[in-house]
Amino acid sequence: MHGLHPRTGLLWGLISLITLCSAHVANAQVQLKYRFAEGQTRRYELKQTLTTSADISGQVMTNRITQNLLLGAKVQELQPDGTAVLAKTIERIQMEATQPGAEEPMRYDSNSGQEPAGPFGVIANSLAALVQQEILVTMASNGEVQNVDIPQELLERFSGGPGLAGMNSPEAIERMLSQGSVVFPDRPLQRNETWTREISTELPFGKMNSQIEFKYVGRTKEGFDRIDAVTRISLEPKPNSPFQIEMKAADGEGVYLFDPRHGCILASGLKQTMDMELTAIGQSLKQSVTTEISMRLLNPGQTPAAE
Numbered sequence: 001m002h003g004l005h006p007r008t009g010l011l012w013g014l015i016s017l018i019t020l021c022s023a024h025v026a027n028a029q030v031q032l033k034y035r036f037a038e039g040q041t042r043r044y045e046l047k048q049t050l051t052t053s054a055d056i057s058g059q060v061m062t063n064r065i066t067q068n069l070l071l072g073a074k075v076q077e078l079q080p081d082g083t084a085v086l087a088k089t090i091e092r093i094q095m096e097a098t099q100p101g102a103e104e105p106m107r108y109d110s111n112s113g114q115e116p117a118g119p120f121g122v123i124a125n126s127l128a129a130l131v132q133q134e135i136l137v138t139m140a141s142n143g144e145v146q147n148v149d150i151p152q153e154l155l156e157r158f159s160g161g162p163g164l165a166g167m168n169s170p171e172a173i174e175r176m177l178s179q180g181s182v183v184f185p186d187r188p189l190q191r192n193e194t195w196t197r198e199i200s201t202e203l204p205f206g207k208m209n210s211q212i213e214f215k216y217v218g219r220t221k222e223g224f225d226r227i228d229a230v231t232r233i234s235l236e237p238k239p240n241s242p243f244q245i246e247m248k249a250a251d252g253e254g255v256y257l258f259d260p261r262h263g264c265i266l267a268s269g270l271k272q273t274m275d276m277e278l279t280a281i282g283q284s285l286k287q288s289v290t291t292e293i294s295m296r297l298l299n300p301g302q303t304p305a306a307e
Helices: 011-021 118-128 152-159 170-177
Strands: 041-056 059-078 084-098 106-109 135-139 145-149 193-203 206-220 225-237 244-259 264-280 283-298
Touching: 084 118, 106 118, 225 264, 244 283
Parallel strands: none
Antiparallel strands: 041 059, 041 283, 059 084, 084 106, 084 135, 135 145, 193 206, 206 225, 225 244, 244 264, 264 283
């Protein structure tokens, strides 16, 4: 047992837990690597909340979508250099969405067997198509993804119709499955040493570029490694788009806790905020989007907090 609270709680509650666990750090140089064993299975609980606020003629409208995902990863093949082929699955999806004027939020649970209708149903059904689908991911010991193998019929479903923006490639689906993880450099790290990673995502209105600066904070007295992250985001608008988006402000921060004894992420918490202005047909709309993501490793037999 790793001593985490049995419930995930709010994002910053998780980050506070990580911070408390990291009160004392050692100065020793370490090289962080994921460790796998053939046949090994790990399960994670991932919670993501997307809050959107828009100023429409002086009236602020707020919507919130919360996703709880139960993720599994089984090691199918292990190579001598530590690279592993992982069979990743989404075992369960639970969603809840609020909307202005509605007292009760819309809810969806992939275990219920019911299909939601309307715009909310488009999003829920897109994600539901991934439930219990086996996606093979080849991952190096530093966390770098070398290959993603997705069933062709599943990929065609995402690329051939409406659904989630950016979910039209193996890389995009893998990014969703790997939220809360981190890629380590292939070198030993000293306390407070940094490294960067750049990610680009194609969206209907342009390309979103994220530069993430990671910092190895050190090893805690409990024997865990803490990594902090700061994200800077920019947007390249798509030429000739019917509407334009200007990024006014965008930043994010996060905390990861890595267990070197078992070679895996124990918990993570991320928060990202973007302020944008959308312009179309001479009209403008100011919008703020806040994304919060928390993830924790489940012990064998442990019940997810969302149940």
